[in-house]
Amino acid sequence: MRTNDELVPAEERPTDPVRPRMTRTRLGIFVATFVVYVAIVVGVLTTSWPVRFDWQVMLFRPYKQWPEIHTFLDYYVVLGQRGPTAVAVAAWLGWRTYKQKTLRPLLVLGTSLLLLNVTVGAAKIGMGRLGPHYATAIGSNEMFAGGDIFPSGHTANAVVTWGVLAYLATTARARRIASVIAALLALGVGMTTVYLGTHWMSDVTLGWTAGLLVLLVLPWFEPHMARAETWLLALWDRVRERRAAAAPPAGARVGLAGPRTPVDDQLPVREPVGAGSRATARPAERPHLPARPHTARSERTPVTPTGSRRPPHADRTPRTAPLGPAAGRGRPGTAGG
Numbered sequence: 429m430r431t432n433d434e435l436v437p438a439e440e441r442p443t444d445p446v447r448p449r450m451t452r453t454r455l456g457i458f459v460a461t462f463v464v465y466v467a468i469v470v471g472v473l474t475t476s477w478p479v480r481f482d483w484q485v486m487l488f489r490p491y492k493q494w495p496e497i498h499t500f501l502d503y504y505v506v507l508g509q510r511g512p513t514a515v516a517v518a519a520w521l522g523w524r525t526y527k528q529k530t531l532r533p534l535l536v537l538g539t540s541l542l543l544l545n546v547t548v549g550a551a552k553i554g555m556g557r558l559g560p561h562y563a564t565a566i567g568s569n570e571m572f573a574g575g576d577i578f579p580s581g582h583t584a585n586a587v588v589t590w591g592v593l594a595y596l597a598t599t600a601r602a603r604r605i606a607s608v609i610a611a612l613l614a615l616g617v618g619m620t621t622v623y624l625g626t627h628w629m630s631d632v633t634l635g636w637t638a639g640l641l642v643l644l645v646l647p648w649f650e651p652h653m654a655r656a657e658t659w660l661l662a663l664w665d666r667v668r669e670r671r672a673a674a675a676p677p678a679g680a681r682v683g684l685a686g687p688r689t690p691v692d693d694q695l696p697v698r699e700p701v702g703a704g705s706r707a708t709a710r711p712a713e714r715p716h717l718p719a720r721p722h723t724a725r726s727e728r729t730p731v732t733p734t735g736s737r738r739p740p741h742a743d744r745t746p747r748t749a750p751l752g753p754a755a756g757r758g759r760p761g762t763a764g765g
C-alpha cells in the first residue's frame with residue numbers, strides 16, 4: 429500500500445529541514461574562537477606585537493609592490509561588501525525557500541546578518557580605531573580616535589554571508605565543499621583589504637573571528653527561528669482568508685447574473701432604451717391608434733406621382749400633343765410660317 433507521502437509529488441512536499449544543535453564540539457570551537465577574539469583585542473589595546481606587525485605590513489605597502497593586480501582586487505573586494513553579497517545570497521535562498529516550502533533559509537540569513545550588524549557594529553563604534561590611511565603616529569594603535577574599522581566589516585561579512593550557504597547545506601559533502609569555498613572567499617577578501625591599505629592586519633584577523641562566532645551561535649537561535657516561521661505562516665494564512673472573504677461572489681461580478689433576492693423583486697423594472705417608442709411599440713401597447721388591416725404592396729397607393737416632375741414654363745410646349753414634323757411648323761418664328 430502506498431503512503432500519503434508517496435501520493436504527493438516530490439516537488440510539492442514540504443521539506444522538514446534538519447536544524448543543527450549546539451553540540452559539545454561546536455561549543456568547544458565557539459569558546460576557542462572567543463578566546464582568540466579577546467586576545468586580539470587585548471593585544472591591540474596594549475600596543476603589543478599585533479600592532480607592531482600591523483605597522484610592518486602597512487609600511488611595506490603591498491599595493492605598491494604588486495600594482496598589476498590592483499584593478500582586479502578593487503573588484504574582488506566587492507565579494508565582502510554587505511549590499512551586493514546579501515542581495516545575491518538572498519536571491520538564491522529565496523529560490524530554495526520556494527522549492528523547499530519553508531522560510532528557514534531566509535530566516536537564517538536574516539538572523540545572521542542581524543547578529544553581525546549588532547556585534548561588529550558595536551565593536552567598531554566602541555573601539556573607534558583609525559585605518560592605515562588616517563594613522564597619526566607610527567607605532568600607535570590608533571584606538572578610540574573616532575574610526576570604525578576594527579574589526580573589518582568586509583571580512584566578517586564575507587565569513588557570515590558565504591558561510592550561511594555552508595550552514596544550510598543538506599548533505600555532508602555539500603557542507604564540506606561550501607565551507608571550503610566560503611573560507612577561501614573570506615580569506616581572499618580579508619587579505620585584499622590589507623593589500624589596498626584600508627585595514628590593518630589585526631582588523632582582518634578580528635573580522636574572521638567575529639564572523640565565525642556569528643555562525644557558531646546560530647544553533648542557539650534555531651528554536652526562535654522555528655517559532656517565527658510558524659507565526660509568519662499563520663499570519664499569511666489569515667491574510668489570505670481575509671482577502672477571500674472580502675472578494676465579491678462570482679455572481680456579483682459585472683456581466684454575470686446572480687440569484688435574485690426578495691430585495692431585487694421589490695425594485696422597479698427598467699425597460700430597455702426605445703421600448704416605449706411609437707416605432708417599436710406593438711398595436712396592443714398603443715391604445716390611442718385605431719387598428720387597421722394590413723394591405724399588400726400591390727394595393728397600396730403609389731408613392732411616385734404620375735406625369736412630369738418639371739415645373740411649368742411659359743416658353744415650353746406641353747407634351748400632351750404627339751411630336752411630328754408639323755409640330756415645328758406651327759411654332760412662331762420658324763421658317764415654315
